[in-house]
Every structure is written in structure tokens, then in C-alpha cells.
Amino acid sequence: MSDSAKLSIAGKDQDYPVLSGSVGPSVVDIRKLYAQAGMFTYDPGFTSTASCESGLTYIDGDEGILLHRGYPISQLAEKSTFMEVAYLLLNGELPRQTELDTFTHTITHHTMVHEQLATFYRGFRRDAHPMAVLCGVIGALSAFYHDSTDISDPHQRMVASHRLIAKMPTIAAMAYKYSAGQPFVYPRNDLSYTANFLRMTFSVPAEEYEIDPVVEQAMDRIFILHADHEQNASTSTVRLAGSSGANPFACIAAGIACLWGPAHGGANEAALNMLHEIGTPDRIPEYIARAKDKNDPFRLMGFGHRVYKNYDPRAKVMQKTAAEILDKLGVTDPVFDVARELEHIALNDEYFIEKKLYPNVDFYSGVVLSAIGFPTSMFTVLFALARTVGWVAQWNEMISDPAQKIGRPRQLYTGPTQRDYVPVAKR
Numbered sequence: 001m002s003d004s005a006k007l008s009i010a011g012k013d014q015d016y017p018v019l020s021g022s023v024g025p026s027v028v029d030i031r032k033l034y035a036q037a038g039m040f041t042y043d044p045g046f047t048s049t050a051s052c053e054s055g056l057t058y059i060d061g062d063e064g065i066l067l068h069r070g071y072p073i074s075q076l077a078e079k080s081t082f083m084e085v086a087y088l089l090l091n092g093e094l095p096r097q098t099e100l101d102t103f104t105h106t107i108t109h110h111t112m113v114h115e116q117l118a119t120f121y122r123g124f125r126r127d128a129h130p131m132a133v134l135c136g137v138i139g140a141l142s143a144f145y146h147d148s149t150d151i152s153d154p155h156q157r158m159v160a161s162h163r164l165i166a167k168m169p170t171i172a173a174m175a176y177k178y179s180a181g182q183p184f185v186y187p188r189n190d191l192s193y194t195a196n197f198l199r200m201t202f203s204v205p206a207e208e209y210e211i212d213p214v215v216e217q218a219m220d221r222i223f224i225l226h227a228d229h230e231q232n233a234s235t236s237t238v239r240l241a242g243s244s245g246a247n248p249f250a251c252i253a254a255g256i257a258c259l260w261g262p263a264h265g266g267a268n269e270a271a272l273n274m275l276h277e278i279g280t281p282d283r284i285p286e287y288i289a290r291a292k293d294k295n296d297p298f299r300l301m302g303f304g305h306r307v308y309k310n311y312d313p314r315a316k317v318m319q320k321t322a323a324e325i326l327d328k329l330g331v332t333d334p335v336f337d338v339a340r341e342l343e344h345i346a347l348n349d350e351y352f353i354e355k356k357l358y359p360n361v362d363f364y365s366g367v368v369l370s371a372i373g374f375p376t377s378m379f380t381v382l383f384a385l386a387r388t389v390g391w392v393a394q395w396n397e398m399i400s401d402p403a404q405k406i407g408r409p410r411q412l413y414t415g416p417t418q419r420d421y422v423p424v425a426k427r
Contacts, residue, residue, distance in 0.1 A: 009037050023058055040410045052239060053401065056089060056393055057230045064310035068228060069093070077317040082223040082386075083107065083193055086165060089228055089393040104193075110166030111187035111196065113174075114144045121178050130175040130381045131260045137171050138164075139253035149247040151399055160248040161392040168388045169193065172381045173200035179377070194220040197385070202373065214328040215372055218321045222365055225314040226383055228390025230307075234258040234265070238391045239398050240407040248395060255391045256384050265380040271302030272335070272366035272376055280334050281341040292351055302363030303346060304356065311358045318364035319343075322371075331371045339367045 004015045005028045014036050017029040027050045034040055043049045058067040066073040069088050076085055080094075087095045087103045095103060120140060124133050141163070142149055148160035174184050177200075185200045195211045198219060203209030229235070238255040242248075259265035278287050290298040305312050326336055343359050346352045369379055398404055 007033075007037070009039065012037075021053075024060065034410075040412075042412050046236075046409075051231060051236065051407075052398065053403065054231070054394070054397060055092070056397060057228045057390070059230050059307055061305070061307040062309050064308055064313050066229075066313045073225065073313050074317055077221050077224045077314075080224065081192075082220050082227070082389075085224050085227050086389045089389055090161065090396065106162050107166045107193065108187075108189050108196075110163050111170050111189075113167050113170050117144065117171075118174075118184060121174060121184075124178065126179065126181060128179070130172070130179055130377055131256065131384070133175040133178065134172060134381055134384060135253055135256045135260070137175070138168075138256060139250055141167070142247045142249040145249070149249070151242075151245060151247065157248070157396060157399060161396060164248065164252055164388055164392055168385045169197035170200060172378075172385045173197060175381060176201050176378055192216070192220075194223065212328070214324060218325050218368055219372065221317060221321050222368065222382065223386040225317060225361055225365075226386035228387070228393065232264070233261070234387065235391060235394050238395055242395045242398050243404060243407040245406075248392070251395055252388060252391055255387070259384055259387065260380060265383045267301065267360075268362040268366035268369070268383070269376045269379045271363050272370055272379075274301040275335045275338050275342070275367070278338050278342070281337050284338065284341055284345065288345060288349070300342075300346075300357070302366070303352070303359055305360045308358075308360070309356050312360040314361035315359055315364060318361050318368065319359070322364045322368050325368050325371050329371055333371075336367060336371065339363070 003018055005018055007014050007016060014033075016033065018026050019029050020026045030041060041049070056069065058070075059065065068076060068085065069092055071088070071094070076088075080088075083104050084094060084100060086107075087100060117137065117140075120137060121133065124136070145160070145163060148156045148163060150156045170187055177184050182204060185203050187196050187200060191199060191211075195216050198211055198216060199209045231239075234255040237258040238251045241251040241254040246254075262270055278284060287298065287300070290296045291300045322339075325331075343363070346357060346359055352358070366376075366379060369382060370376070374382065
């Protein structure tokens with residue numbers, strides 16, 4: 001490949017550098033396009049635009065590859081822990097044992113939240129959606145932790161990063177407890193990150209919560225699988241907010257607001273709702289026929305992916321986890337029978353295979369979270385909890401990038417041309 005691309009506009013040729021990363025497609029550097037040619041590019045959704053340079057996560061959608069700092073997601077989910085992956089994303093390398101112990105200790109001892117936050121929760125209605133609560137509370141953290149909002153100070157940036165990763169499970173569990181009308185449960189420093197979250201969510205003062213190792217491992221895997229996913233909508237939102245110099249708590253709150261959209265973080269909830277709608281396995285053929293009918297608006301949720309045109313590598317891990325959880329917990333629910341039968345059909349039906357409509361991570365994660373006992377309103381909250389690590393790592397990378405500028409997309413203007421104001425009596 002040449003190291004430049006030629007663009008011919010109105011008879012004039014302009015050369016633009018071609019940049020290559022360590023892996024993946026090269027990019028045409030068009031930063032000087034407007035200055036040289038007086039034109040912008042038009043790319044709705046930025047699907048063909050690289051907005052930044054990043055060394056965190058690589059995705060090859062055609063091959064079904066997802067790497068974090070070079071490590072395949074399947075290896076991390078099977079062999080690592082969420083704390084290890086968090087360290088990896090933040091620091092670039094897997095930790096040695098002493099580094100992991102120090103990092104885990106730091107995160108564990110930041111899990112408590114300011115006591116006044118409990119009063120803040122009581123300002124919400126009891127039936128408020130947990131994502132609305134999460135968005136508001138995370139945004140409010142900058143009012144409680146003034147000593148970690150100076151983004152020019154690397155130490156403060158790291159303290160803010162640790163606080164967000166540590167406090168998110170506590171804040172998420174409190175959102176659940178508030179909606180359920182139950183008392184808040186304080187974190188315990190002798191438990192793992194994931195076990196702590198499960199206990200804060202499901203325990204009550206009347207009895208101690210017994211942590212099931214299979215459930216803990218499944219939850220830890222879900223956190224790993226959702227830790228980061230390159231420049232998706234919410235991550236791009238965090239970066240865009242951060243490019244203005246906004247404090248880290250505000251940036252993560254912006255990411256949560258974006259994640260709340262049903263086309264992004266709400267996909268697993270939509271997949272589970274679809275399984276409930278189908279109801280029983282004998283009704284699956286009816287819905288398969290509807291999915292194949294171009295004139296029917298019904299869509300099978302939890303199948304296919306915007307990026308992956310092959311099997312979602314995260315789905316392979318979740319498929320195994322779903323089987324383990326359903327077998328271990330012995331949950332009897334027609335919804336899970338529907339999920340298993342629908343999965344079998346989708347993996348063997350020529351229509352699905354031809355169109356590459358494989359079950360994705362959302363299909364399985366909704367099933368697993370429901371089996372563990374989470375209401376669907378908490379699904380996106382759990383996504384935000386896990387993705388906080390990726391958001392924080394992406395935000396740190398952006399702040400440290402000397403090429404970073406404030407985000408300012410351009411537009412193709414199609415409104416009225418200049419016209420003169422007419423007084424209201426003459427209109």
C-alpha cells in the first residue's frame with residue numbers, strides 16, 4: 001500500500017497521508033482536507049471514521065475477534081478475573097501478583113460512598129428507573145470528591161479512576177435496593193469485587209447472603225465480557241465529553257446516559273422481553289416465520305451485531321456460562337426453554353446461517369442475569385458497572401494523547417439560505 005491517498009477535486013489533486021496501526025485497516029489522514037480543499041467528509045454515525053488513536057481494544061468484526069491490549073477475550077474470560085482485566089485496561093499489561101494485590105486493595109478500600117449520598121437517593125421516586133438514579137448519582141460524585149477533579153494532575157486522574165471503578169458496584173446496588181424498598185448494604189473489605197456487589201444487591205439485614213461460587217464466577221465473566229468494546233456510542237460520548245475538559249465523573253455520567261438507549265445498552269433487556277413474548281418453545285416456529293417475513297416488523301432480538309459479521313466471541317463464553325448457571329441453579333422457567341430451543345434453531349437454520357444472525361452476547365447475558373435474580377430494569381445498570389472500567393481507561397488515554405482536541409464534528413447544512421427578518425405584523 002502507498003503511504004498516501006490522492007483525492008481529485010475540481011481538477012486539483014491533493015495527497016493525504018495513509019496511517020497504519022499495529023493491526024486492522026489503515027486510515028486516510030484527512031485533517032487538512034478542509035484547509036486544502038474547502039470540503040468536509042460526510043459520514044453519518046461515523047462508521048467509516050477513526051476519531052482517535054487507541055491502544056486498548058481491537059475488534060475484527062468479520063473474523064469475530066476481540067482483543068484487550070492484545071489478549072483474546074475468550075482467554076481473559078476463561079482464565080482471568082475482572083480485577084486483572086481492569087488493571088490490564090488501565091495500565092497496558094497484566095499485573096504481577098504484588099501489583100494485582102495492591103490494585104485490588106486500592107479498589108476495595110474505595111468502595112464506600114459518602115454517607116450523604118444516601119440522602120441524595122431519597123430525592124428520587126421509589127419507581128425511578130435504576131439507570132436514571134445511576135446517571136444522577138454518578139454525575140453528583142464531583143460534588144463530593146473535589147480532590148480528584150483536576151484533570152491536569154495525573155495523580156488526581158488515577159484517584160478518580162479508582163474511585164469510579166470501586167464505587168460503581170456500591171452505587172448500582174444502592175439503586176436496586178432503593179427501588180426495592182430495602183435498606184442499603186455496606187461493602188465488605190474481605191470480599192472480592194464481584195462477591196461484594198452480589199452481597200450488597202441481594203443480602204438483607206435479617207439473614208446473611210450465601211455467595212454461590214458459580215454465580216460469582218458467572219457475574220465476573222459478564223463484567224469481563226462487557227469491560228470495553230472499542231469506540232462504541234457510549235465510549236465515544238465519554239471521550240467527547242472529556243475532550244472539553246469536563247471532570248471524570250461528569251464524563252462517565254454522560255456515558256451512562258448514552259448507554260441507556262435501547263439500541264446500545266438495553267439490547268439484553270429487549271432480548272429477554274422477546275423470549276417472554278414468545279412464551280413457550282412450541283410458539284418458536286411462528287416467530288421464526290415472522291422474522292423471515294420482510295413485511296412483518298417483528299425482529300429477533302439478541303441475534304446479529306452491528307460490528308460482528310461472524311459469531312460474537314463474547315457470546316461463545318456466555319453460551320457456556322448460561323448453561324452452567326441454568327444447570328447449577330436448577331431454574332425452571334419456560335423462558336429458558338425458549339432460549340435454548342431458539343439458540344439451537346438459529347445455529348442450524350440456513351436462513352440464520354446465511355445472514356450470519358448468530359446469537360450475540362446480549363441474548364445470553366439477559367438469560368443469565370434473569371436466572372441469577374436481577375430484574376430487567378437492572379440489566380443496563382450492570383452493563384454500565386462493567387463498562388466503567390473501559391470508559392475510565394479510554395478517558396485516561398484521551399487525556400494523555402497530545403493529538404487530542406475538543407470534539408467538533410461538522411455538518412452538511414440543508415436549511416434555508418440567508419434571509420431577512422420580517423416584522424410580525426407583515427408576515
